[in-house]
Amino acid sequence: MLKNYFKIAWRNLVREKGYSFINISGLALGIAGATFILLWALHEKSYDRFFSNSDRIYQLWSQLPVDDKIFSFEYSPEVLASSLQKNIPEIETATSYVPIPAVSYAYRDKKLNLATAIVDSSFFKVFDFDFAQGDPTSFFQNPTTAILTESAAIMIFGTTDIIGKTIELTDRQLLNVSAILKDLPSNTEFNFKILLPWNLGKRLGHVSDQWDSFEAETFILTREHAHTAIWTQKISSFMHPYKTDVAIDLYPLPLAKRHLQANFENGKRSGGKIVLVNSFILVAILLLSIACINFMNLSTAKSEKRAIEVGIRKVTGASRISLISQFLSEAIILTSCSGTLALLLIFLLHPFFNDLTGQQIYLPLKEYWFWLSYVTFVLFTGLLAGSYPAFLLSSFRPVQTLKGSFLSLKSGLSIRKILCIIQFTGAIILIIGTSVIYQQIDHAQNRKSGYDRSRLIYTSLSAIQQRNYPAIKQKLLTDGIASSISKTFAPVTDPNAIGNGYTWEGFSGTGTSSTLFVTFATEADLLKPPEYSYWMAAI
Known part of the structure; x- marks a missing residue:
């Protein structure tokens, strides 16, 4: 019986090539996107856990x-x-x-x-x-x-x-x-x-x-x-x-x-990067949900063509359980094809994803747990995506479907409208969120920072270079390699010294202050008039 279910399901998918292509490609993109995000989240949560203790x-x-x-x-x-x-x-x-x-x-x-x-x-x-x-x-x-x-x-x-x-x-x-x-x-x-x-x-x-x-x-x-x-x-x-x-x-x-929970507020841990990781996990769930809802909507849109088939099979003695099994078999075959295509996309796009994240995220193709998790993930997606169409189509009454009056059933159509609203709402949220994040990143990269980034060089000095710094500085200026050079004890973008215990005129404390001051030491040439757009800071 199970073999017959899959044989009929495969024939239906082959016969409806356009429908199958749209559903398979849509689910494949959703599964691939969600898998990439979950692999990144798993990578973030695995930091320093490889030590035995x-x-x-x-x-x-x-x-x-x-x-x-x-x-x-x-x-x-x-x-x-x-x-x-x-x-x-x-x-x-x-x-x-x-x-x-x-x-x-x-x-x-x-x-x-x-x-x-x-x-x-x-x-x-x-x-x-x-x-x-x-x-x-x-x-x-x-x-x-x-x-x-x-x-x-x-x-x-x-x-x-x-x-x-x-x-x-x-x-x-x-x-x-x-x-x-x-x-x-x-x-x-x-x-x-x-x-x-x-x-x-x-x-x-x-x-x-x-x-x-x-x-x-x-x-x-x-x-x-x-x-x-x-x-x-x-x-x-x-x-x-x-x-x-x-x-x-x-x-x-x-x-x-x-790595993920090292933010402190008034002496207590208050989250950290874990908030971002959990947010992206929600994005992965939303992305996969949109793909599943798209599958449901396409399946219910074909209900008119499948209604007569359901009516005839019920008249000839088919039970509702057998019909549900048939439609779920079709969904599992379709999601298996989507999962295979998604796996191919993951393998091809993995280097580009690493470049995008700036990390070397491991693709565990040789690990048994990955394949077990992936197959379970695909089967769960198939059951989730195929459950509503299976229960909806199997609920049609034979007399009404054979008379062509099954469209009077409003329950399925109303749920379909809800699913469409959820799908488009989720898509709009993702588009708006992506646009806002892109604009924020673009602003951070291109905002005015007070110096010309394309002409700024920072380098660390060794002890020998420290001793010969005046000669090095003079040589670079004389040869026209640099228009201005200054030495600091830290990068301008990362001052790494703080201190307390300072006193000042009018100070009425006990000799030490509880206020922290960020300290930064530099030569006189660090700040130049506007006509000078290049300088080099060295530590």
Whole structure:
């Protein structure tokens, strides 16, 4: 019987080629669009969950009172991790991670600025990154070593077979490559190409033993079955005895929430990018719903042609269940064709989607869970899209349909009108939303920013370049390469220094203020009269 259902369903679809093409292509576009959005949402929600102990890893955020509110930031003292591990038994391991946006490296005639991080000996006990070659044993024993990612090895040496080779750091510090890490996955907040050991960081001045230095990101790995309320309370006020000028609390942010839920308002987490992700999931549901409603409307529009077939089959003894099964079989065959076409579109458009999102979203074609989920998704879509037409067409009464009076049934037609209203309303919402978002992005990209973006260059300076900065500046100006040059300690678009404790004339406080000030240091040539439209900021 089931085989007969599918045979009749296939014949009906082949006979109605125009109807089948419109329905299949419409559903395929809806399924492909929804799948892309859901893959992106899944990618966003998977950030840093690939670590084996991700459910027990927390990042410690610093919180201090500012203007009667609580200000939260992700940096903490470099000495915090070792102190926590010694004093709080619920912590299995604690590690400090000091990111440096760019460090200059040289190998033969190559000179590159690469994202670098300084890590202590507990780093790989907390984060089990995959090694392509070597291990971190000698890395922490010798302060003149480095760990490179595969991409960094290719950029510097042109190969990954580089264990034992030497690269030159700023100030002519030679580093031996002790291990190669596999490239970091795209779904991680960590962003480094080279790792340097803690002792070398101290020697270079990037690591301090003072509690007033907030340059590190501190992570802890709690013990299994540790009582959350107990260790959270201990951590909260841990820094009070060490920093007496202001009471700084610590907030443990779960690693899995670091990417999407790291917005704070007055000391409490208040959403973050998760709002955007959930909004796009709703868009995917809306997109798929529109495609399903379009299928329903096209199917019910054909009800006049199918009514006589229903009447004859009922007269010859067909039950309503058999008719519902027949129409659902047609819907499942159609959605299967749509799913196959959607899968082809996903495969072809995947590189363009990655370019659009700016991320390397993994297409898990080799994973069984993807195919199981996709087949379930397609079958559910077929049942959802085919349910209303199946129940509507099977409800026709044989006498009325054979007389041609089935159109007097108003219930189906009224539902169809509701579906049309929902479909067009959803489409209008998507069009208006897309237009508004496009205009906002266009405004952000093309608004007046106070400088000519096409002629602005920013670069980080190494220690050697810092010492020779006056000569470099003079050379660039003399040769006409630049019309104006200025040095700052941070990019103009990202001032990264804040401070408090300032006093001023008429100040009546206790010697320290709770107001935070964004500080920015620059040379005199940063701001130029309107006729100068080019300058370069260097740190």
